[in-house]
Amino acid sequence: MKIMVKAYFSTNKARIFTALVLTGILSVTSGLTLIKDATAASANFSLETSSDVSKDNIKSNRLPRPVANAVLQDLAQREGISTRELKITNYNQHTWSNGCLELPQPDEACTEALVSGWRVVVSNGKQNWIYHTNNNGRLLRLASTNNPSDKLPTSVKNAVLQTASRRLQQPISQLRIVESQQQTWRNGCLELASADEFCTQALVPGWRVVVGGREKTLVYHTNQTGLVVRLNEKANQNALTPVKIPASELPPPLDRDVVFRQISSGGFAGRTYETVLLKNGQLIRVRIGDENDSERSVRRVSVQQVRKFLRSLERYKFTQYRNLSYPAPSGAADYITYTLTSQKNTVQYNDISQNNLPSNLQVVVKAWNQITASAQ
Incomplete structure (x- = not known):
């Protein structure tokens, strides 16, 4: 979904300017932009909380919309929060070894039939929740609240980092555990058998x-102690090749009082938001094309948080991705495009x-999501 500069300036600019006068933040006016008018019916969940959800469930490797809805609604009800605060950050197809989706309750009898479904990770920017579901989302179970490496045994952590260090030719100090989850593998090859390899069942x-x-991000399967570590090659064959954003499609530069901007556009509702x-x-968020400015929100984070975020941009070398676009796969639809702009x-x-972005860029995205999630 391309962003055209000429669409940034429209008759809505005067309305936005007036609204900013009322809030006492005139300096933001030149930073507020317009990608395109977007008027469409609202979806069942926030367009900024959905991950890759197939509208018609045509592609088998994309998360079906009913599954995404079911997971987001279940978690929102459990935690007493809005689905707008949640985002599906990762998912993959999985075949569970029993009818309990490998998450039996105490004394629960589980059918031994294999169940095709999904493993879904949801985040609010502060913590992650991991769900197991069947194919349509009518059966789902919360696996855990996951904070990377919190419960990961030291022996496993060290073994994985050492293996990754050799693979990537990078010192361990430059690596980090992005996510970890306990698993029960169905065979002695940790479900990663090579050709003609015999695996215990x-x-x-x-x-x-x-x-x-x-x-790069690597996915490893291990046993309980870390003595056996295997690289999931298939999961790592999704590296993205960036393309240069044409100068004519770059958004306007930021006003001097604005330190960062996110523009999100697309999704099922086809709406465009600017933060x-x-x-x-x-932290100011508006919906472009909202004639009554009814969706405007003005929140705040501390100046210390702003400084910390700016330091993260420097630390993780945000400028090395200057004017780069990481495009969606060919044929993809209903996805959300995010445009991040610093000074x-x-x-x-x-x-x-998103999960196949360079790791440093993923850290910046996470830091930005934490800023927006913590604003009051």
Whole structure:
């Protein structure tokens, strides 16, 4: 979904300017932009909370919309929060070894039939929740609240980091555990058998660990102690090749009082939202094309949080991705395009491919999501 500069300036600019006068933040006016008018029916959940959800469930490797709805609604009800605060950050197809989706309750009898379904990770920017579901989302179970490496045994963590360090030719100090989850593998090959390899059929308790490096993310399967570590090659064959954003499609530069901006566009509802962070900690979000400005929100984070976020841009070298776009796969539809702009550069990506971004860029995206989630 391309962003055209000429669409930034429309008759709505005067309305936005007036609204900013009323809030006492005139300096933001030149930073507020318009990609395109978007008027469509609202979806069942926030367009900024959905991950890659197939509208017609045509592609088997994309998360079906009913599954996404079911997971988001279940978690929102459990935690007493709005689905607008939640975002599906990762998912993959999985065949569970029993009718309890490998999450039996105490003394529960589980059918031994294999169940095709999904493993879905949901985040509010502060913590993650992991769900197991069947194919249509009518059966789902909350696996855990996951904070990377909190419960990961030290022996497993060290083994994975050492293996990843050799693979990526990077020192361990430059690697991080992005995600970890306990798993019970269906065979002695940890479900990663090579050609003609014989695998014992015994269940093997272990871990699925995601490691982030400078430019790549690796997925490993391990046993319970880390003595056996295998790279999931298939999961790592999704590296993205960026393309340069044409100068004519770059958004306008930021006003001097604005330190960061996110523009999100697309999704099922086809709406465009703009969020800007000011030096003083104000976080302003508007929907472009909202004639009554009814969806405007003005929240705040501390100046210390702003400074910390700016340091993260420097630390993780946000400028190395200058004016790059990480496009969606060919044929993809209903995805959300995010355009991030600092005082020095612009980066564009989409929710379908977010987890395949360079690891440093993923850290920046996470830091930005934490800013927006913590604003009051």
